[in-house]
Amino acid sequence: MIGERTPIIDHDLEPLPATARWRDTVLSAMPVVxxxxxxxxxxxxxxxxxxxxxxxxxxxxISDALWVEQTLRFQLATDEDSVARLAIDVAAPEASPARFRERARLIVANNPEVTAVAWIEADGDVRAAVPDLVDAGALPARLPDLARRASFSARPVYGDLRxxxxxxxxxxLAVAVPEGADGRGAVVAVVSVSGLVKRYxxxxxxxxxxxRLxxxxxxxxxxxxxxxxxxRDVVHRISFDPPLRGTELAVxxxxAAGDRAGYALYAAVAGLSxxxxxxxxxxxxxxxxRRLTEQKLRTETAFRRxxxxxxxxxxxxxxxxxxxxYVNPAFCRMVGHPAEALVGRDPPMPYWLPDELDATRARHDAQIHGELKPTSWETRFRRADGSVFDALLYEAPLVDGDGTVRGxxxxxxxxxxxxxxxxxxQRQAESLQRSARLVTLGEMATSLAHELNQPLAAISSYAAGSLNLIRRGEAERAAIEGALEKLSAQAQRAGGIIRRIQDFVKKREPRFGPVDLADVVRETIAFASIDARTAGLRIDAELExxxxxxxxxxxxxxxxxLNLVRNGAEAMAAVPADRRxxxxxxxRDGAEVALEVADRGPGIDPAVADRLFDAFVSTKADGMGIGLNICRTIVELHRGRLQHRPRPGGGTVFTVALPVLVEDVAA
Structure with missing residues (x-):
């Protein structure tokens, strides 16, 4: 929702009454009806x-089928008439096979459906035939039979289809020779029904x-x-019997193309409808x-509001x-300005600090014209009453429904x-760390007193000896200078111990800088050796x-x-002296420097191993359970890791891994 608080959709609209919904339904249905x-x-x-x-x-x-029927019947009647006239000619006294062939060839030529014509006598002999290939020897038996049947009929006689x-x-097709002729025989014609249909x-x-026939x-x-x-269901059949027995003419x-066009038109009208x-x-x-969505939008907008x-x-x-x-009420309450005073306003904003105006404007311009990605930073804003508060900002590109960045x-x-x-x-943690150092120092007080007593006793001895020499008048310059130099060295030794104690316990802010861990290990071991000698413990250092x-x-x-060394020493209190x-x-371990402290004590109970670095968890009967927790806090403050593992042969190994300086890694 971008823009002023004026909504795009009126959220105060009431649902439509029943009569209005019914009227809308009727109006919507009228076009369909x-x-x-x-x-x-x-x-x-x-x-x-x-x-x-x-x-x-x-x-x-029906009309065309009847026309076809009449045409075919007419042509067959024409063929019958031609064969009948030829039979009459055969009955004439001057008839001869040669004359018959001449007339038969004329019939075959004028009527292509007639493929053959033969003159068969009553005894079945062929007097003449066209074409000439037809002779008595090759004459089919059906023709004499048909000729005999025709001799008993006054009308043309048709044989079976074949x-x-x-x-x-x-x-x-057979036509009997009229009475009076010798032998009474018949004229037989072979008619091609296929040719008749295709030609006519x-x-x-x-x-x-x-x-079709x-x-x-x-x-x-x-x-x-x-x-x-x-x-196939649309067909008109006409019986063609006679003359052809058992046949029908099917049309x-x-x-038609016009029918297809009409059907296409009907289909188009139906499809468009x-x-x-x-x-x-x-x-x-x-x-x-859309109405449902608008209603949901009203509800959703009210919910989001x-x-x-x-x-x-x-x-x-x-x-x-x-x-x-756009600003929401929480932001308005935060800066103390109403939405009307903020929406539509260009930089600089009234909640920017005057003394940080240039820096805020530069950061604002860098973000507006920089890379389109989410960013976050801390800044300070001023309320309308003049008070200042710290704010954490998260900014991300404002993308609309089309994927365009709108701000x-x-x-x-x-x-x-x-x-x-x-x-x-942080102050509490520092105070706790300082308290831990004070506790450690208190626990080492006896050893420190013994350590300080040695240089102080030496100083007293050198001073008394020098005074005695001077009082007896036996002082030599070289002897006095040597005694004073030793006295000064012992004084510096005592002063060094006191300064280390002061540095160790005084309250101060952490100061990070390049540190040589080898020097830290040497000095810490020297400092811890005071207690170590008292406890009969030997500390070995292996420095790369x-x-x-x-x-x-x-x-x-x-x-x-120091805490890890003292914990290791306490863990070996019950161990034989030769194993202490x-x-x-x-x-070095890659981009880190690993510091390991390994003891030969009884090890860590598995029941507390996973919780060893938690506060108030201790393996010692009189332990407070804050030492290792403070150590882990300090190591994590240095972006390092503090871990522990069992030592082969008994004991525990604590590992402190600290990252090497970036400049050294790059080198």
Whole structure:
């Protein structure tokens, strides 16, 4: 939500009343009802026109089928007449085989469906035939039989349909020679039914229909067709018996291009109507979803408004130029300015500190014009009453729904109390560390007194001897100077012990700098050897040469090492004297310097091993359980690690790993 607090959607709108919702529903449904009525009317018109078209097509089919039937029957009648006239000519006295052949060739030439003509006498002999290949020897037995049947009929007689050469469907036609002729025989013609259909069905019929001659079972005998008819149920059958026994003429229409265009038009109208209905339904659903979304948006906006008002974290949105677009109530309470005084304002802002104005403006410009990535930093703001507070800012690019960066969204947290608590905790930790050092020093007081007593006794002895020499008048310059030099050395020794005690216990801030851990180990071992000699303990140091320095506070590192050494010494209190050896090892481990303190004590109880560095956890009966906890805090302050592990052969190894100075690692 970017911009002023004026919402895009009126959140105060009440839900629509029932009458208004009903009226909207009716208005939304009216276009759908109108489209449905239009489709119903179109369906009726289409059904009526389709019925009319089917009736016209059926009438045309019947008419054309009858025309084809009459044409074929007429041609067969013509063939019958030609054969009958030839039979009459055969009955004439002047008839001869040569004359018969001449007339027969003329019939075959004028009627291509007639493939052969023969003159068969009553005894079955062939007097003449066209073509000449037909002779008595090759004469099929069916022809004399047909000739005998024809002799008993006054009309032409047809034989059975058969397949001739090349798969052609043929039929034999016989006409008896009139009475008075010798032998009474008959003239037989072979008619190609396939040729009859293909020749005498015109092209304009063949373009529209498939013309077929079928038997009583519907099997196709011969046909003239371009393709298979589109609808096998639409066919008109006419009996062709007689003259061809058991046959029917079947005429079936093809689908015309005009029909396809009409169907395409009907389909287009239906498709567009369906599309219109679908569009209206989808639009209605979209409107319903939009209303539901708006209602949800009202609820969600109210929820987010309540959530924003309850936040204690300040929210602020700015455009690419830094102008404030939005602030939430928490931010207004934080800076003490109302939203009206902040929204729409350009930098500098009224909550910027005057003495830090240039630095704040520079950081603001660097963020606005810099890399688009989330950033965070600490700063200070001034309230309207003039008080100053510490703030932690998190800024991230403000991206809209299209993925375009519209500015920056920031969250602001008042960390004044947090910083005060952190500072108090730091002071407490430092106080605890100093107390631990004082405790350590108190525990070492007897040993320190003994250590100081030695140089003090030497000083007293050298001073008394020098005074005696001077009083007796036996003083020699060289002897006096030697005694005074030894006295001065013992005084410096005592002063060094006192200074180390002062540095160890005095209160101060941590001071980090380059530290040579080898020197720290040597000095700490020298300091701890006071107690070690008393406890009968030997401390061995194994220091790797030429180690790089680490960034550390020398006194704090000494405190950690001294604590680990004293813990190791106490762990070996019950160990035989010849095994009381504490080993301090210093070596480089990659980008770290590892300091190890290994004792030969009984080791750490597994029950407390995982909690050893927790506060108030101790393995000693009279231990307070804060020493190792302080050590871990100090090591982590140096960005290091403090760990422990069992030592092979008995005992424990504590490891302090501190990072090497960055300059040394780069070198």
């Amino acid at each position: 109108a489209i449905l009525l239009l489709i119903a009317v179109l369906a009726l018109i289409v059904a009526f026109l389709d019925g009319e078209d089917r009736e016209r097509a059926r009438t045309a089919l 397949r001739g050469e090349g798969g052609q469907l043929t039929v034999d 069905v015109p092209w304009w019929i063949a373009e529209r229909y498939a013309v 079928v038997d009583s079972s519907g099997r196709i005998l011969t046909e003239k067709a371009r393709v298979e008819p589109s609808d 079936a229409p093809y689908r 369906a599309l219109a209905i679908l569009s209206l339904v989808l639009l209605q659903r979209h409107v319903a979803r 309540a959530m924003e008002d309850s936040l204690t974290v300040g929210m602020r949105a700015r455009d690419p130029n830094g102008r404030i677009l 920056w969204m920031g969250s602001i947290i008042d960390i004044t109390e947090r910083k005060a608590a952190a500072a108090f905790a 040469p030429d180690l790089p320095p680490v960034r550390a506070d020398r006194i704090l590192v000494e405190q950690v090492l 050896v504490l080993t301090v090892t210093l070596a």
